Amino acid sequence: MLKRYLPIITWLPHYTRRLAGADLLAGVIVTVMVIPQSLAYAILAGLPAVVGLYASILPLLLYTLLGTSSTLAVGPVAIIALMTGAALSNVAAPGSPEYLEAALVLSLLSGAILTLMGLLRMGFFVNFLSHPVIAGFLSASGILIAASQAAHLLGIEASGHTVMALGLSLVENLAESHWPTVAIGAGSLVFLIAVRKAGKQALMALHLPPALADLLARAGPVAAVVVTTLVTWQFGLAEQGVAVVGEIPRGLPPLTLPGFDASLWSTLLMPAFLISMVGFVESVSMGQMLAAKRRQRISPNQEMIGLGGANLAAAFTAGMPVTGGLSRTVINFESGAQTPMAGLFAAIGIGLVTLALTPWLYHLPIATLAATISVAVLTLVDTATIRQTWRYSRSDFSALAITILLTLLEGVEAGIISGVLLSIALFLYRTSRPHSVLVGRIDGTEHFRNVKRHETETVSHLAMLRIDMSLYFANARYLEDTVYTLVASRPELEHVVLICSAVNLIDASALGSLDAINARLKDSGVTLHLAEVKGPVMDRLKHSDFLDDLSGRVFLSTYAAWQELKRPPDTD
């Protein structure tokens, strides 16, 4: 029991010096790498930069205790920061104490929702975020984030949580662009894109081993931060109006207690739920992908508890909502992390940074962080999935397209909610018209195939209808309609056989429809039979009167039904 909820009990006793060495190295590398992004995502959420550091200390410790992935690295991530900003700006003004307080409440609610759902084993909830909806949502969010960073790159003000609002306020203030800021922003941007596109190759051309080249290429943001900070400090650019991170209180994160305010909590409940679900999906897919590479597995329900614990920790240590982040996890994995202990080492590292090194971050320009974010979120725009979905299915694509449009035009919450509702509607619509075909016998065999596609043997008083879908309320009446049309169009019909080989489920509505079909066919002098009913479906039917009332029989196979019913009727 304790082992299930505290996975660390399972792996800690087998922890060795060798594992500790690997984890320590990964922890140090992650510490250095994630400082820029932690600061950047806090700013993206409209919070002071230091909140991103605070959210990367205690939450990591909690995930080490509770998580099941050996490589997942938890902390602030772009998409969650975007959603956090959108939610908080509805309840308070950015920069106000209420805004900071609301961030704690949001973390607390997210943590509570995730923990509760994990304990209740409700991980399946996340399945309602279909792949096209997630791809559309992430792509649109990437664009929204890049648009929101444009203002920082230009040194102007811009606000809003839709492309229209952001675009308008950018255009309005464009004339006020601050040229030193633009220089730093554009320089960082060009440098980061170049490193991303060609950094690894360039370093390998210098005869560095591929793994090291890869790691150094990933350190591009760190290099940009160091160089632009030095430049800004050296030339006193902060005094000339270049926005910088500024003073960060030195020391460990303060303990905080989110206050209770019924109206604030109820307003933030839905955003917290959406943040939890999106964060969990991102985290768990990545966790599964990396676990599979080492033939390990993670437990989705326990992952919910792990992420829930991390968010609760964030709520009590002046943090913001967190989840498993893509780039920090990849760095952790490739730096050779072996157990969740690597997360603890990273937490200690970031803790030391906030204790001692924050003055060094004073002159770090916001424009550099904006450039870091803009380049990072480019990967969210998932053109490959968009293209594949278009090729594979136009209706899935429509869900994706509407999610993108609504996310861009109405904001993140409207976008994801519409996407989920649309996926559900689409699935219900697809299954509401079950594919069913009349089958006939392939001459000389026991095989029965679609009469329209194959040369088959049929008899006029017998119709054999193969149903290619589970029967439930959304398609039950459609089946009725199909059978009635069939019977009305063939006056000589005496037997109808429903072949149920692909029927995995018959719900109470479909049972009602079968009852109705049976009764109405009996009224029209037609006998109803079933064939190839699956075991579990048959077990369920035995809990009803249907089998007693059935005018015909239940045949084990289509062939048995054919053998019995193909003979010319005895009457007349």
Next chain:
Amino acid sequence: MLKRYLPIITWLPHYTRRLAGADLLAGVIVTVMVIPQSLAYAILAGLPAVVGLYASILPLLLYTLLGTSSTLAVGPVAIIALMTGAALSNVAAPGSPEYLEAALVLSLLSGAILTLMGLLRMGFFVNFLSHPVIAGFLSASGILIAASQAAHLLGIEASGHTVMALGLSLVENLAESHWPTVAIGAGSLVFLIAVRKAGKQALMALHLPPALADLLARAGPVAAVVVTTLVTWQFGLAEQGVAVVGEIPRGLPPLTLPGFDASLWSTLLMPAFLISMVGFVESVSMGQMLAAKRRQRISPNQEMIGLGGANLAAAFTAGMPVTGGLSRTVINFESGAQTPMAGLFAAIGIGLVTLALTPWLYHLPIATLAATISVAVLTLVDTATIRQTWRYSRSDFSALAITILLTLLEGVEAGIISGVLLSIALFLYRTSRPHSVLVGRIDGTEHFRNVKRHETETVSHLAMLRIDMSLYFANARYLEDTVYTLVASRPELEHVVLICSAVNLIDASALGSLDAINARLKDSGVTLHLAEVKGPVMDRLKHSDFLDDLSGRVFLSTYAAWQELKRPPDTD
């Protein structure tokens, strides 16, 4: 084209004197029988009694032109009247001119919604009302209606649209019960119940032919109306405080034009939609049942247009929302109606009544009408379906029970909306954990069965997993999890075969999961194969890169996969 939208063109040319005779008789019988219920349902909706008559004239003509059922009788019905009253009392005070006006707007919106959905062939929408939800909703509505009529039977005031509100106001005013009214109400009630329970048998004991006995037993409400009206008139009970129908303007229904008021229209849109759907479901199920008895069929989409036309007609002739009514349709059917022309004859009959006979209705006690309604709605309480659903499936029963509870406690709209949402959630939950089993070969055959249920032959490096469900977003990740668990638990595994004989659909999310499974198994050194993929599913997969990327093969049958893969691996 014209034939499709004006079914009368199809049958009118073949109309004969014999058919006309039968329809005329049915029309006369229906006219006499439906007057009490038309008045009663208008009162139930909080409208003047005469509105029920107006709604039984022009709407019937429109249905005759547009409808496809030869026996459906359109007019005010109990459940629609209840929903109308609930919707209207939210926007105006009963008895006010605004209330009457809102009734016209509600008819107009219902008519427009039905016509539009019919033209767009959106009849499938109604499928979201599952059988358990409808059974629960109708049962609860029956109880609500009976509770609302109790006040009329006691001669007191009571208002509210939930059992709590109705119950409280009944108890408050109980002391003011008006004894002459109670006498009339109780007398009518006892008489109507007796006629319903034993009327037919009693009349048959008098050697009347069964058909006539049945018809006369159904005339119970007419007899109650005639007798109590005469008694009230004779003893001047109206002057002693017995509520009566009172003065009804003589003449044909006035032409009305529902005024446009954006806020009123938008408030009534949802109720109009719900009324349309519930009315359509009731009407179309009955139409299909009776059509099947004569081996005819009706067209659900054209039925929407027919009922839409009827409601539009009601909006322009001082009426109220209408649909195909259970009791009036049964009377029409059993009186021998042969074509929709019977509806026209009934419309003419009711028209003549409003022209000439309304003064005769002056002394008709409201208590008698309340008794008529109360007895009629007893049939809505569908204990058989409730019991059957309990036996068949506890989860379907939960949808039914919650629909009943919410309808009773929160009102008709909350009840039906929650029921629909719950059915959908239930279906998604059921399909979110696809049944899948590992299969092995039954010795010496080509059959493969569940390894847990049968003695089967298996090999340790090969897992064959049969998936018993369509794959879509809600269960795609569950499948991933199943496969990863399987692979993690069997280190010797080299091949996984997914048997897709019951997979009717693979949506873009499931395709994404299959891609992920394929890639991750490849990372773990396991080859993925498919078997028995259905034609339409295979066609769709060809629109993706999945088949090119698949590490293994697609086998036509499970046996072919077994033959190919069961051999000990060549390596080591």
